[in-house]
Amino acid sequence: MTDSSVSLLIPTVYPSSGTDLNQSTKSCRICGDDEEESDTERLYQTNPLIRPCMCKGTMMYVHVECLEKWRQVSPRKQSWVSCDYCGYEYSTSRPFYASIVGSVWLVRVLSVVLVLLLILGMSYASMAVDVWALGHPIRPDDPSWVEFHGPSWHGLDRIYCLSGVIVVSVLGMIFLIVRGGCRGRCLDNCDCQSSGCFWLGVPDCGGDGEGVIVALIFYAILLAMMVIVVGLFGIMIGAYVFVRTGVEGLSNRIKERILEVHA
Known part of the structure; x- marks a missing residue:
């Protein structure tokens, strides 16, 4: 031994x-x-x-x-x-819930639930900041306020929900950056010396700048959408890693039981 x-x-x-x-x-x-x-x-x-x-x-x-x-x-x-x-x-036996705890589907479902709870929590946090910190009270009787915010559910509306999604997406981006590191440079594909900023779709850097402004607005919106999508993907990965670690720890604590022989 x-x-x-x-x-x-x-x-x-x-x-x-x-x-x-x-x-x-x-x-x-x-x-x-x-x-x-x-x-x-x-x-x-x-x-x-x-x-x-x-x-x-x-x-x-x-x-x-x-x-x-x-x-x-x-x-x-x-x-x-x-x-x-x-x-x-x-002869061994394990509790009936051991197979459920070790299921990959349980990890996936709990990861989705965790992300949804994060979005819900950040949505309420955004509402709290807007109402109490910034002093913008909820005005359901104001037509202009209702037109901008839309219908609300338990105090939440589309603006606060979108804010929650954006905050969670930013957290997901931070997770991806910290986990994988930033190995690229942002302006590697932009060359304004002769051929123009080709990645923006602008032929050259001259003119009155109207084409550049339109292109920048378009790509800013596109970039924001990409950040949200990639951020949500990152937060899903983070939630999956967190849940899987917890489930594996719980599964390891579920011991099999040796059955007694009756002979």
Whole structure:
């Protein structure tokens, strides 16, 4: 055994044939404690003596925690699935919700829900800033206000919802930049020396500038839409990574249970 932090003593010989196989007092074959040495009834219920294999005599019973520790530190890979002595393969079971927790669809659904909650939260935050910080009260009786904001639902309208989407998109862009780094330069494709800013669709840099202004407005709108789309994609990735980490941690804590042999 290589792990010195765990002291587990496994008997290396079977009991003699004269040992009473139906002993009245059960004892753990690893730590040697029996039922009477358990500190409390609650402790025994959480760490009971079970019979996980077909061994007999003093090898018949083992504490659940002792067996789990041995399965983890044993140098033999087969110790995880079967008894080291009789070779019996352990019958195991996991809680029914273990497969649900480990499902990739659960991670995807929770990621979408998390993003929607973020958008909802940022929408309400935008409304709070507009109403209380900037002093723009909600005026549902004002036709001009209703025309601009549209119908509202629980205090939210299209302007506040759009603000929430934009804020979440910016957070997504920040996540992508921090996660992947910014390796490009913004003006690599712009050359105004001779051929003009070809990526803007403007033939040259001369003239009265009307074409440049129109092109800049168009591409500013296009860039804003791209930022929103890419930002939402980034926040989805961030939410997926966050949810997957939490689900994996929860799944690892769901232990399988070794069933007792009745023979």
